[in-house]
Amino acid sequence: MNGPQKAVTLNSVAVEAGVSRATASLVLRSSPLVSVSTRERVIAAMDKLGYIYNRGAANLRGQKTGTIGLVLCDIGSPFYSQLMLGIDEIIVEASIVAILVNSAENPERQLRQVRRLREHGVDGLIICPAVGTPEALLSEIANLRIPCVQVLRHVSQTGGDYVGPDYAEGTSLAVKHLIKHGRQNIAFLGGRAIHSAARERLDGFRKTLKRHKLRHDLIIPTNLENLADFGSLPDLMASSSPPDAFICYNDMVAQSLMGHLLSLGKMPGRDFGVIGADNLPQSATSFPPLTTIITDPVGVGRNAARLLLDRIENASPSSTRILVSGQLMVRQSCGGHAP
The missing domain is CATH 3.40.50.2300 (Response regulator)
Incomplete structure (x- = not known):
């Protein structure tokens, strides 16, 4: 074959599957309005034609990016690996991807990364605050209008959402x-x-x-x-x-x-x-x-991810504290x- 190949469109998929473009779109959005047999036919057409869903464009239309920022203070620790497993269990079911950054226990670096994540349009943040993080970080994140859940550590006894062990x-x-x-x-x-x-x-x-x-x-x-x-x-x-x-x-x-x-x-x-x-x-x-x-830490990660997804869908000014029982x-x- 010579030259670059044209991207397969949703119209092409619909024609191949023998359905309308609207029905093919419902399949992409996992709508319950589509029968199992129709869904299977559309998915088979996508596989055959090599269709790739442009999730970025769809998210922009919905004013969401389908991403969250995960700001940790020591990504080399096995403890934080367990935390990430719990977070991933929940967000993968919501078709959300996490962008991981490491603050390396540096509050200034942490703030720069939070701002960069906002530039990338993340829908929310899960953050384990670096040592020395001022309470003002919560105000900074609120001004950026990003839902945020603190995990494992908190910078305020009462302010902001927090999930951690007891x-x-x-x-x-x-x-x-x-x-x-x-x-x-x-x-x-x-x-x-x-x-x-x-x-x-x-x-x-x-x-x-x-x-x-x-x-x-x-x-x-x-x-x-x-x-x-x-x-x-x-x-x-x-x-x-x-x-x-x-x-x-x-x-x-x-x-x-x-x-x-x-x-x-x-x-x-x-x-x-x-x-x-x-x-x-x-x-x-x-x-x-x-x-x-x-x-x-896996349970903490699950609870933090659930709380953040709820905040993304239903913004609330209240502060929620979830403590995972010690054993x-x-x-x-x-x-x-x-x-």
């Missing part, structure tokens, strides 16, 4: 489980209170220990990007009142801690209780298998068994 309740469950199995000197290891997710974890930790009249100030900040950073742990271990259990910021910190304890000749689950968070797949196969707080996956590392 970090405080999950941490509280972990503390109570350790206390039930005889642990009295429990430390929190990892991260710093620099965003809402960290603050809520620490809030659940402190409040639960206070209620049980136990020491609640054994908090060891670390650099989460360096899993070999154990902060003041060596000094605390050498003190007259060392911890007998640890709740870690996440599973990766907990697995690093267990390796460190084993290198010292200490057995997690016997000499120390260890609990992580996020229930990453490798936690079940670590040594010993890691007890972990289930934060359900505890009990394995050997905590030294206690599930009731």
Whole structure:
């Protein structure tokens, strides 16, 4: 064949299928008004002729692009991969595509990307705010007239839509489980209170220990990007009142801690209780298998996507908060068994 081929039109498909152009158009829009046999005939004609639906033009006619922006702070983390799976489950059914960008924990870069996504005409945003994001970001996004749902972290206690794990309740469950199995000197290891997710974890930790009249100030900040950073742990271990259990910021910190304890000749689950968070797949196969707080990033992603789609269709000035219930996956590392 010589020269470029002409694009197959919907009229051509209609002629091939023996239906009107209007009927072929209804098939493209998945209308229930078309019978199954007619639908199959039109689809067969599309396949035969190589018809490609110009969704972009159709969306422009409907003043929507069929895209959303997904702004994450660390796209290399396995936790965020699970979040994206949950989002994708919902938006794929709505024929929506996500444009993924990485803020790399930089608020200025994050704002630039939000504005660029608006230039690309996204219908809405799901955003995990970078560390240091000001509350003014919500006003900026509102001025751009983009529906937005915050996930995992929020920049305001009351403003904007938010979906995330119940970090405080999950941490509280972990503390109570350790206390039930005889642990009295429990430390929190990892991260710093620099965003809402960290603050809520620490809030659940402190409040639960206070209620049980136990020491609640054994908090060891670390650099989460360096899993070999154990902060003041060596000094605390050498003190007259060392911890007998640890709740870690996440599973990766907990697995690093267990390796460190084993290198010292200490057995997690016997000499120390260890609990992580996020229930990453490798936690079940670590040594010993890691007890972990289930934060359900897939469930968070599903709920965030559903809420955003509802906001896109039905704009509302109200703020909705959805917390996915915390649960505890009990394995050997905590030294206690599930009731």
